[in-house]
Amino acid sequence: MNQFSYVRPTSLKAAIEAVAKNNARFIAGGTNLLDLMKNGVIISDKLVDINRLPLKDIQLDNGVLHIGSLVLNSDLAEHELVKTHHPLLSQALLAGASQQLRNMATVGGNMMQRTRCSYYYDTTMPCNKRSPNSGCGALGGINRMHAIFGANDNCIAVHPSDMCVALAALDATVLVSGPKGDRHIPFTDFHRLPGNTPQLDNNLGKNELITAVEIPANNFTKNVYYLKVRDRASYAFALVSVAAALDIRDGVIQQARLAMGGVAHKPWRLPDAEKALTGKAPTVENFRIAANIATQSAKTYKHNAFKTALATNSIQTALLKATTV
Ligand SMILES: Cc1cc2nc3c(=O)[nH]c(=O)nc-3n(C[C@H](O)[C@H](O)[C@H](O)COP(=O)(O)OP(=O)(O)OC[C@H]3O[C@@H](n4cnc5c(N)ncnc54)[C@H](O)[C@@H]3O)c2cc1C
Structure with missing residues (x-):
């Protein structure tokens, strides 16, 4: 693992400014990012710990459920508003990882987690996602876990999240803040297909921070x-x-x-x-x-x-x- 500096900003503005410098990254629960750094898949020289930001709220406002991006997967799964209004989300969260991991994993981190394709994790193998234009090891390799929709020869990896599948079904919206201000992204447009840029998993802009996810009212309670x-x-x-x-x-x-x-x-x-x-x-x-x-x-x-x-x-x-x- 390479050496890196570490900061813990307490405001959104400071966090967004801090991540703009050097090869910096946000860290939330760390359950994916630290593994990737330890394996040399991701190299970052600065971690911006966002855990002190005020993004841990869950609120129902005019039927819209607002979920802060730092809400833990375990807290979200068990929250009364989620169990009552969006039980599908609760079920999906509880199907993910383990209780210990869910106690660390955040909503924003879960959305941003990288693929579990073993060729992405193995730095001795080609992978267009890890190292653009190096090829796809999975294409002619062991591709049992891989995509059956929307893939091409550049990348056949799949997105690994459970939570995100429920949020896509429930027509959620992603709220983000960045150097150019705030914007809303429909959940189904947040993640990308590989196309010619398989290194990009999503449409979050450089230095943008996910602040929340919102789910509109629906009749999918039973x-x-x-x-x-x-x-x-x-x-x-x-x-x-x-x-x-x-x-x-x-x-x-x-x-x-x-x-x-x-x-x-x-x-x-x-x-x-x-x-x-x-x-x-x-x-x-x-x-x-x-x-x-x-x-x-x-x-x-x-x-x-x-x-x-x-x-x-x-x-x-x-x-x-x-x-x-
Ligand atoms: C053994 C194991 C089994 C697992 N099984 C499952 C499973 O079955 N189903 C499943 O869905 N998941 C599974 N996971 C993945 C786990 O859910 C993710 O690691 C976790 O959700 C990531 O959240 P985090 O807060 O720890 O993210 P981090 O590791 O802190 O960050 C991950 C990425 O998100 C970025 N990031 C974090 N927060 C924000 C934000 N607010 N805005 C912008 N970028 C941000 C970071 O920069 C980083 O690139 C498993 C993980 C492990 C280790």
């Missing part, structure tokens, strides 16, 4: 389910995950929200499947049709062909569970 399929029952990243939320009234699906994790470089919304469910009865047959629509465009690699069937079955199961809880 028929929701977060399904995570993984190699071990706990403490493992998703092979495939599904966030399913249905608003069912009078036996008809009024609105549907579906997003997947473990399948793309970003949390993957399934708008065509949502459309196919809207106005329909919540039946096994309609769930099967929607799931098949959702995975029509899947493209697999040597070791992850199983993921298409796994994704299709997982969508159906999540929808079924959402209607039987």
Whole structure:
């Protein structure tokens, strides 16, 4: 690990100014950044510890749930407002990592965590994400965990978060502050597909800080389910995950929200499947049709062909569970 300086600003302005200098980075819980620095994947000469900033609030205002970016994953999962108004988010958070990690991990850090592609972590291997234009080790390597949607030969890594899959399904908004002021980014536009710049995971500008996430009011309080399929029952990243939320009234699906994790470089919304469910009865047959629509465009690699069937079955199961809880 390289030597670095360390500062602990107490205002947003000071934090944003501090990160603009040298090769500086924000640090929150440190559960991802420190591992990457210890392995030499990320080299930073200055860490700007943001834990003293006033970004730990959870508030409901006119139906909009405001979540400060320093709220811990464990606190968020158990918060009464989240369990009551957005149980899907609570379920997704509890499916992530372990209790100890969730006690350290923050909302902002979770959104910014890097991929778990082993070629990204192995500094002896090519990786366009770690070292642009060096190639993609995973493309011809062991790509069992990798993407089936939105990837290209530059990068087939997936975004590893569980929380973000629920936030994408719930149409959240990301609030950020930077040297040029504040702005709001729709959650589904926050993370990026690899395109020609796989080194970029998201659309956060240089020196911008995530200050909060907001979730609009919705009717997804009853028929929701977060399904995570993984190699071990706990403490493992998703092979495939599904966030399913249905608003069912009078036996008809009024609105549907579906997003997947473990399948793309970003949390993957399934708008065509949502459309196919809207106005329909919540039946096994309609769930099967929607799931098949959702995975029509899947493209697999040597070791992850199983993921298409796994994704299709997982969508159906999540929808079924959402209607039987
Ligand atoms: C063994 C293990 C298992 C795990 N399993 C899962 C899992 O199953 N599901 C899952 O979702 N996650 C999992 N994780 C990942 C874990 O959730 C993340 O490491 C954690 O959420 C990162 O949050 P942090 O606050 O520790 O971030 P940090 O490590 O402090 O920071 C991560 C990145 O975010 C940036 N950053 C932090 N806060 C902000 C901000 N407010 N604005 C801008 N940039 C910011 C930092 O500069 C850094 O680049 C696992 C981690 C480990 C180590």
